[in-house]
Amino acid sequence: xxxxxxxxxxxxxxxxxxxxxxxxxxxxxxxxxxxxxxxxxxxxxxxxxxxxxxxxxxxxxxxxxxxxxxxxxxxxxxxxxxxxxxxxxxxxxxxxxxxxxxxxxxxxxxxxxxxxxxxxxxxxxxxxxxxxxxxxxxxxxxxxxxxxxxxxxxxxxxxxxxxxxxxxxxxxxxxxxxxxxxxxxxxxxxxxxxxxxxxxxxxxxxxxxxxxxxxxxxxxxxxxxxxxxxxxxxxxxxxxxxxxxxxxxxxxxxxxxxxxxxxxxxxxxxxxxxxxxxxxxxxxxxxxx
Amino acid sequence: xxxxxxxxxxxxxxxxxxxxxxxxxxxxxxxxxxxxxxxxxxxxxxxxxxxxxxxxxxxxxxxxxxxxxxxxxxxxxxxxxxxxxxxxxxxxxxxxxxxxxxxxxxxxxxxxxxxxxxxxxxxxxxxxxxxxxxxxxxxxxxxxxxxxxxxxxxxxxxxxxxxxxxxxxxxxxxxxxxxxxxxxxxxxxxxxxxxxxxxxxxxxxxxxxxxxxxxxxxxxxxxxxxxxxxxxxxxxxxxxxxxxxxxxxxxxxxxxxxxxxxxxxxxxxxxxxxxxxxxxxxxxxxxxxxxxxxxxxxxxxxxxxxxxxxxxx
Numbered sequence: 021x022x023x024x025x026x027x028x029x030x031x032x033x034x035x036x037x038x039x040x041x042x043x044x045x046x047x048x049x050x051x052x053x054x055x056x057x058x059x060x061x062x063x064x065x066x067x068x069x070x071x072x073x074x075x076x077x078x079x080x081x082x083x084x085x086x087x088x089x090x091x092x093x094x095x096x097x098x099x100x101x102x103x104x105x106x107x108x109x110x111x112x113x114x115x116x117x118x119x120x121x122x123x124x125x126x127x128x129x130x131x132x133x134x135x136x137x138x139x140x141x142x143x144x145x146x147x148x149x150x151x152x153x154x155x156x157x158x159x160x161x162x163x164x165x166x167x168x169x170x171x172x173x174x175x176x177x178x179x180x181x182x183x184x185x186x187x188x189x190x191x192x193x194x195x196x197x198x199x200x201x202x203x204x205x206x207x208x209x210x211x212x213x214x215x216x217x218x219x220x221x222x223x224x225x226x227x228x229x230x231x232x233x234x235x236x237x238x239x240x241x242x243x244x245x246x247x248x249x250x251x252x253x254x255x256x257x258x259x260x261x262x263x264x265x266x267x268x269x270x271x272x273x274x275x276x277x278x279x280x281x282x283x284x285x286x287x288x289x290x291x292x293x294x295x296x297x298x299x300x301x302x303x304x305x306x307x308x309x
Numbered sequence: 310x311x312x313x314x315x316x317x318x319x320x321x322x323x324x325x326x327x328x329x330x331x332x333x334x335x336x337x338x339x340x341x342x343x344x345x346x347x348x349x350x351x352x353x354x355x356x357x358x359x360x361x362x363x364x365x366x367x368x369x370x371x372x373x374x375x376x377x378x379x380x381x382x383x384x385x386x387x388x389x390x391x392x393x394x395x396x397x398x399x400x401x402x403x404x405x406x407x408x409x410x411x412x413x414x415x416x417x418x419x420x421x422x423x424x425x426x427x428x429x430x431x432x433x434x435x436x437x438x439x440x441x442x443x444x445x446x447x448x449x450x451x452x453x454x455x456x457x458x459x460x461x462x463x464x465x466x467x468x469x470x471x472x473x474x475x476x477x478x479x480x481x482x483x484x485x486x487x488x489x490x491x492x493x494x495x496x497x498x499x500x501x502x503x504x505x506x507x508x509x510x511x512x513x514x515x516x517x518x519x520x521x522x523x524x525x526x527x528x529x530x531x532x533x534x535x536x537x538x539x540x541x542x543x544x545x546x547x548x549x550x551x552x553x554x555x556x557x558x559x560x561x562x563x564x565x566x567x568x569x570x571x572x573x574x575x576x577x578x579x580x581x582x583x584x585x586x587x588x589x590x591x592x593x594x595x596x597x598x599x600x601x602x603x604x605x606x607x608x609x610x611x612x613x614x615x616x617x618x619x620x621x622x
Contacts (some may be wrong), residue, residue: 134346
């Protein structure tokens with residue numbers, strides 16, 4: 021390695037380490053601040069590590085029922101929503117992956133159009149209203165977002181790579197159509213199904229806009245909508261006023277930081293394990309381009 | 310002759326019936342799927358007609374009276390048109406100038422790393438922000454920038470500067486918004502380019518090294534040309550999306566004080582439609598936006614097809 025190359029590598033490692041640190045730093049600060057005393061935050065003593073460690077903010081949050089209700093709702097919307105999404109996506113992607121299917125091209129065309137042209141939020145909202153779904157907000161959140169053209173195309177592309185000989189062989193062995201799908205195709209596409217499923221799950225876990233528009237009942241709102249109310253709209257002060265009781269070990273700030281941590285912990289915990297699936301998904305999407 | 314075409318038609322029809330019977334399972338699968346798309350993607354498109362109507366909730370979409378292009382005229386003549394149009398394009402330009410090149414550079418730098426562990430660690434950490442919900446990101450940002458207790462202002466204060474209430478100052482909005490997107494998506498967007506770089510023939514680098522090419526020359530003469538098709542495709546998509554700046558992130562960060570630089574077409578649609586209840590007018594504004602966006606995507610694609618033979622479809 022030449023000297024110039026060595027210098028290049030040193031600088032490169034330094035820049036990348038810096039970028040990685042910038043990506044991570046907000047999380048570290050939020051975590052440290054949530055564990056520090058309000059006083060230490062306000063005087064700028066918290067930079068990287070917590071000062072005067074205490075767990076009081078978490079104590080206040082864990083006692084608050086609304087967070088747990090919202091958590092439960094988010095889990096419900098994510099699990100049921102993702103299951104329905106996967107069902108519809110498999111149905112469509114599998115059928116559309118068969119070249120022999122008549123009408124395949126026209127259906128694919130109309131599905132693809134929805135990637136590039138969308139009616140927009142108002143017609144979508146009025147459609148939900150006309151279908152009577154606004155009165156059943158839970159069902160609306162699950163049903164109205166039960167499919168996504170991008171993921172259908174992703175999964176269809178994968179199904180197309182499965183050799184058709186496998187289908188013929190299964191049929192020779194006496195498997196019917198349903199068995200061919202569930203016993204041959206689905207086991208073969210576990211990784212792709214996981215990728216698409218995770219795309220859906222993250223979208224559901226993180227989604228807030230339509231839940232905010234559709235859901236009127238406080239007991240049905242997901243975590244993201246609650247967070248928006250507490251932090252972005254800054255209504256936390258009043259909500260927690262009673263809990264705060266002017267004691268010095270928690271403050272609006274530490275509660276805010278602790279709430280953020282509580283809401284992202286599930287994502288942080290599963291992220292290292294699911295990361296590779298997303299990379300895979302992007303790659304399939306890129307190849308298809 | 311006539312008999313023959315009739316016979317042909319009949320055999321075509323019987324073949325069709327045969328095919329459909331053979332694939333009845335596939336059609337059964339397709340049924341719920343197609344029904345969903347009709348109800349939740351195409352039915353709203355039917356509702357777009359209220360852009361040309363004096364919509365009344367009482368009469369419903371079909372029975373409301375036609376008024377032609379009134380809503381479009383009102384939007385184009387209003388004081389909001391200039392503001393939201395300019396902001397949409399400005400925010401997109403910021404994004405093209407800053408958020409578009411960043412992942413390409415990151416991918417090139419990551420590709421040069423020899424230690425697999427370090428490479429993986431950098432990728433894992435830089436991809437992470439993409440998976441955090443926009444509400445959480447906006448929450449962190451809002452708290453960090455808070456004038457009384459945010460870390461940014463605490464440090465500004467310590468360094469002897471005045472505290473600034475960033476989110477109420479129109480001149481900072483686009484920068485803050487672009488910075489947030491840069492932080493959130495650079496890592497994730499780089500995956501596409503890292504994949505593309507991995508596809509470059511390694512023998513080209515060997516040959517270049519033998520010819521005495523240094524790192525900079527290898528990057529500019531092999532790596533960048535090698536991923537140019539990917540860069541172009543991504544740029545087309547980006548240009549095609551100039552008119553689509555999402556409302557989800559902006560409505561979390563803007564406030565009346567910053568509308569001047571922050572209010573884009575989609576946020577204006579959201580406010581006038583869902584908050585003020587002017588469904589017909591907001592639909593017209595959204596449709597206007599959607600049509601321009603579609604034209605942009607199609608032209609960017611055509612242009613690229615002609616110039617570089619790479620295209621999306």
